[in-house]
Amino acid sequence: MKVKDVVERFDLEPMAGKGGLDREVRSGYCGDLLSDVMANAGAGALWLTIQSHKNIVGVAVLSELAAVILVNGRRPDEDTRTKADEEGIPILGTARSAFDTAGLLFDAGISGTGE
């Protein structure tokens, strides 16, 4: 499944980094501590978080994540959007909570381990 398929299926709002919508999704991860995400999210993961500052893009690039989903209606900071556009890391928005979003993704076959 590609990021753009997830966007379409779950009505997510692409808010930045649209150049990366063709990235392949392999798994999912929830977390608001960047150090935890860096340590545990696998390459190709969709990352669900409430953090909206610029460092989320750095973490996504470093860990080769598929995309970042900002939950609870959070919006990315302006410098986050700029950096995400540069790096081609999609930042997607949803009004749903992390719990509900993860539930939907899990039902669609995306798991934490990618298996």
Added chain:
Amino acid sequence: MRRYLADLHIHSCLSPCASLDMTPRAIVEMNLKNGIDLIALCDHNSAENVGATMRAGRRQGVSVIPGMEINSQEEVHTLAIFDTEEQALAMQEVLYAALKGSNRPDIFGDQVVVNEFDEVEGFNDRLLIGAVQMDIYEVVREVHRLGGLCIASHVDRPSYSILSQLGFVPGDLELDALECSRNGSPESLLKTLPPPEGRAPALLTSSDAHELDDIGTASSWFIIDTPEVCELALAFRGERGRRVEIRSGTG
């Protein structure tokens, strides 16, 4: 006793997110231009540019306090300030032992170690933007053990602050002061904090400067005898005539 106009939160080019223009002499000169005569250099998890900035400050009449901005396990930012470069470097050793990973300059930015003449001495290759594997209580305990003071950084901000990460300021956490960010309102911040058990926490504002133009955007007055940690501690507690006054307005 005299009044110092102070900015206790300034980054140098060692911080990956800071501008490469933030060199010791440039920082000192920009503060002089803004009438600030007491600063603390607080790079992320490191004090490697502290000595150079202290020497640059001495030459031009700005007191430079050695410090660092520690990113704890909870991703709470806390300023640690000391009297001597040796104390700051001792704290740095504690942090380095608890900090994993290598910097990726292409993602996070360069971490430049410079001398007091603004010449490049080398690059730090640790992941300074990362979190040390120490909780906030350990951080405060270690800073106090080494004779320093702890100031919770930009507590009003939605990321990397004690309020964003812990939800409230724990009553048993022995912070010496709380910092309000340059865009925040100290008055509304005090209203959001629960009533303190003892006295109200000392509040100060600082610039958290990452670029030269940030310098002077926020500062605080310290009415103290000498620019030393023991005097700042008295000012935070409002004892023996020492005190902190938030400077209203910006610029």
